[in-house]
Amino acid sequence: MLVMVAWAGRVSGAEPNYDESKVPAYKLPDPLICEDGTPVRNRRDWERRRRPELLWLFEEHVYGRAPTAPPGMWFERAGEDAYALGGRATRREVTLWLRGDRGGPKMDLLLYLPRGRRGPVPVFLGLNFMGNHTVHPDPGIRITTAWVPNDRAGTVVSNRATAASRGWAASRWPVERILERGYGLVTAYCGDLEPDHPEGWKLGVRAALSPDGTNHVFRPDEWGAIAAWAWGLSRAMDYLEGDRDVDARRVVLIGHSRLGKTALWAGARDRRFAIVISNESGEGGAALTRRRYGERIADLNRRFPHWFCGRYKSYDDREDDLPVDAHELIALMAPRPVYIGSAVEDRWADPRGEFLAGVHAEPVYRLYGLEGLGVTEWPPVGRSVGRYIGYHVREGRHDLTAWDWERYLDFADRHLRGR
Ligand code: GCU
Numbered sequence: 001m002l003v004m005v006a007w008a009g010r011v012s013g014a015e016p017n018y019d020e021s022k023v024p025a026y027k028l029p030d031p032l033i034c035e036d037g038t039p040v041r042n043r044r045d046w047e048r049r050r051r052p053e054l055l056w057l058f059e060e061h062v063y064g065r066a067p068t069a070p071p072g073m074w075f076e077r078a079g080e081d082a083y084a085l086g087g088r089a090t091r092r093e094v095t096l097w098l099r100g101d102r103g104g105p106k107m108d109l110l111l112y113l114p115r116g117r118r119g120p121v122p123v124f125l126g127l128n129f130m131g132n133h134t135v136h137p138d139p140g141i142r143i144t145t146a147w148v149p150n151d152r153a154g155t156v157v158s159n160r161a162t163a164a165s166r167g168w169a170a171s172r173w174p175v176e177r178i179l180e181r182g183y184g185l186v187t188a189y190c191g192d193l194e195p196d197h198p199e200g201w202k203l204g205v206r207a208a209l210s211p212d213g214t215n216h217v218f219r220p221d222e223w224g225a226i227a228a229w230a231w232g233l234s235r236a237m238d239y240l241e242g243d244r245d246v247d248a249r250r251v252v253l254i255g256h257s258r259l260g261k262t263a264l265w266a267g268a269r270d271r272r273f274a275i276v277i278s279n280e281s282g283e284g285g286a287a288l289t290r291r292r293y294g295e296r297i298a299d300l301n302r303r304f305p306h307w308f309c310g311r312y313k314s315y316d317d318r319e320d321d322l323p324v325d326a327h328e329l330i331a332l333m334a335p336r337p338v339y340i341g342s343a344v345e346d347r348w349a350d351p352r353g354e355f356l357a358g359v360h361a362e363p364v365y366r367l368y369g370l371e372g373l374g375v376t377e378w379p380p381v382g383r384s385v386g387r388y389i390g391y392h393v394r395e396g397r398h399d400l401t402a403w404d405w406e407r408y409l410d411f412a413d414r415h416l417r418g419r
Contacts, residue, residue, distance in 0.1 A: 016294050018347050026290035029324060031331045031364050043367050046334075054332060055268065057324045062284070063265050064223035064309030066231040067209055072100020075239050078108065081140055082115075089115055089179050090245070091140055093132075096235055098205060105208040107192040107232055108132060110141060112175055113184040113245050122250030122416050123184035124408075125236060125273075127229055127259045129196075130161070130168060131189045136175050137167030147195040147203055172256065172400040181409045182417075184246060186236065190259060193232035194225045198306045204228060220310035226284070227309070229259065230266035237272050250274050250416045254408065256400040257349075258307065261285035268332035275415060276333050277408050279341040279400045282349025284308065286340045286357050288326050289319045294350040297322075326353070327360035330389065334361070335368040337415045339390035339408060344381050346398040352378055358389045365389065384410070 017023070031050070032040040035057075040050045059065045076095045084091035092111040099105060110132040113121060128135055130151075131144030148161045178185050190196060194204030201207055202214040206228050210216040223231070233253065241248040253273040255263030260281030267276030278286045283295035284307070298316035300307060315322045330338055340358050342351035355378050362372035365388050372389035379385045384392040384407045392407055413419040 016296070016299075016348065017292060018294065020293075020352070023291050023293055026288075026320065028288070028290060028327060028360055031328045031361070032367075035323070040367070046364065046367050051332065054324060054328050058265070058268065058329065058332075059227075059309075060221050061311050061315070061323060062308055063227040063230070064218075064311075065221050066223045066227045066269075069235060069238060070099050070209060073098055073235065073238065074100060075242070079140070079142065084112070084140060085136075085138060085176065085179075087115060088176060089113060091138065092245075093142060094239060094243075096239055098232075098235060099208060105193070105205050107188050107235060108142065108144065109186060109188050109236055109239060110135070111184060111186045111243075111246075112136075112179060114179040114182060117182075117245070120245055120247035121182065121184045122247050122252065122274075122412065123186050123240070124178060124252045124254050124412075125186045125233065125240070126254040126256075127190040127233065127262060128169060128173070128187050129190065129259065130165060131191070132187055133161065133163075133166050134168040134170075135173040135185075135187055136170055139166065141166070144189050144191070146189060146191045147200070148191060149196065171402075174402050174405050177402070177405065178409070181413070183252075183409070183412065186240065186246075186251075188232065188236055190229045190232070190262070194228045194306075196225065196258075196306075198304075200225065201228070201306060205231065218310055220314075222309060224308045224312075225304075225306045226258070226262050226265055229262040230269065233262070233266040234270045234272075237270060241272075248272070252277065252408070252412050252416070254279065256280060257282065257398065258304075261307075264329050264333075267336075267338070268329055271336070273336070275337045275339070275412060277339045277341065277411075278354075279404055280343055280346050280349050280354075280398055281340075282346070282354070285349075285354075286326050286330065287350040287353035288357050288360075289322060290325055291350060291353045291356070292319060293353055294348045326357040330357050330361035331364035334364045335370055335388070337388045337390065337411065339386075339411050341404050341407065342391075342393040343396050343398055344393050345396055349398065351393045355379075355391055355393070358386070358391050361389060
């Protein structure tokens, strides 16, 4: 039993708390009070003072600071098929040369755009975990050449992707359904920006964009992998702004789990994203850290030391000293709509803590005269609630499912198409 618990949750240290009665009393930082004690009275105070201050605090203590876009970045059309998926879509592949030179880092974007579209379409944009070729069995998708977590072809385990992994993640990317609902899908592999392991930064943008390359020694406030992935989402947006088939004012950012944390941070920093969706992002994402339910800061730092900035390590078992909490990350989306999806069996991510972050982000939406969640009670399993802050907790486990997608498509329809 002990072995099981260690496998499912912590690698070492105390067992996670899954008992609501053991959640300690906690006091959240007030999103409407500046660090010097000045209250935020209106939108102007929020936009001019508190919002920049919160962004700064999240950079300084949680995700780390990222550089601006490199000046020489350019895009190259790498493939196009106007009759992909049996004639349902245009499949477009574009390479973003992030530093300008072909020896530098690159990010491969995969776009599916609905056929029969009239004019630019709204799109969902999200990073994937294992390569673009894993989101759909479509044999036309180029197989990633970047480092991947073990790709098993027969008995061989390798960090080079093979055709064996085509469509592996297809259940998380209902491409045909997204197209049918009138949206395009844009995705890229997070490993193009940084392979997801502690030494991965040496193969990614954090080394490539640093003057001292792989010898770089990170200051406590410099970017971690999540900030690097989020930075890449903004570079994808740079491209989308120039693609005539995409409506760049209607880009819905979506991410699952660690990539949900990433979507939230990218959406907080970059207001070009129209809607932000966090699917089960948990600790370090939408879940209130002060609840100490399920995963905690110490778990993240121990298992994924590369995800957050150096200073975040000083908050192990010191949640109350962190100057921010997840409700303020959600509030940074305001007045844009944000949706938080949880799953009832995903206790590690603290579904209720994710809901409460939405509740406590509401005062900021009210500054804009907008209704956030509109409820304070955790809704029953399977019911979607909320206006500008959407929320659901569905049956089942940690995953991104077709059911989640239907809720996100409905939410996008309401806000982007007045349906
Ligand atoms: C681990 C990690 C979570 C993360 C998840 C995922 O469970 O502890 O913080 O969200 O992986 O990305 O799937």
